[in-house]
Amino acid sequence: MLIGQPPGGPGRADKYDPEYCWEIRLLAQEGRFPESWCAKLGVTMNTLYHWADKHPEFNEAMTISWHLLNDYWTRFAADNLKHPDLKTVVLLEILRKRFPETWGLNPRNTQENFENRHGIAPTTGGQPTALQPDQAQRMTDDDITARLAALRRRNEEAEKP
Numbered sequence: 001m002l003i004g005q006p007p008g009g010p011g012r013a014d015k016y017d018p019e020y021c022w023e024i025r026l027l028a029q030e031g032r033f034p035e036s037w038c039a040k041l042g043v044t045m046n047t048l049y050h051w052a053d054k055h056p057e058f059n060e061a062m063t064i065s066w067h068l069l070n071d072y073w074t075r076f077a078a079d080n081l082k083h084p085d086l087k088t089v090v091l092l093e094i095l096r097k098r099f100p101e102t103w104g105l106n107p108r109n110t111q112e113n114f115e116n117r118h119g120i121a122p123t124t125g126g127q128p129t130a131l132q133p134d135q136a137q138r139m140t141d142d143d144i145t146a147r148l149a150a151l152r153r154r155n156e157e158a159e160k161p
Contacts, residue, residue, distance in 0.1 A: 015043075016051050021061035024048075028065035031072040033098065037065070070099045 024037045038045055052059040073095055080086050095103040102108075 016055060016058070018055075018057060020051070021058055024061055024065045025068060028068040029072065031069065031076065033069065070102060073098070074102070 020041055023040060024034075027037050027040060034045060034048065038048060041048075048062065052062045077091055077095060080091070081088060092103070096105075100107075
């Protein structure tokens with residue numbers, strides 16, 4: 001018994017073409033969301049994710065495309081904030097839902113996030129701050145040593161009369 005479409009049939013997830021990397025980047029630069037990428041390529045969102053898991057170059061293209069898409073809509077928002085016919089609240093809601101790491105309730109893609117990527121926030125005078133799990137996994141021995149040294153300095157300061 002054959003499950004799914006035969007090879008070469010419509011809807012097959014294995015019809016990957018490396019050119020799709022450029023295709024999705026171009027669509028993202030036009031401000032088109034992943035649903036449009038799927039429509040253009042004739043696949044589902046699951047297929048895009050499957051290709052990203054299976055093909056490192058497509059995974060990188062997806063990541064870059066998300067950044068391009070975020071850039072497009074951020075520029076669009078900045079250029080049109082005072083446009084009389086544009087509902088700013090609706091635009092900001094779109095940004096918040098589509099790009100939560102930048103526009104959501106707890107944005108990560110901020111200068112503070114960048115400065116604190118190793119767990120030491122320059123804006124807090126070098127005081128260690130709580131790490132996110134993904135930050136802890138990326139720490140090197142030097143990062144850990146720096147955090148320990150900062151903790152020792154803080155403890156010494158706290159012990160002074």
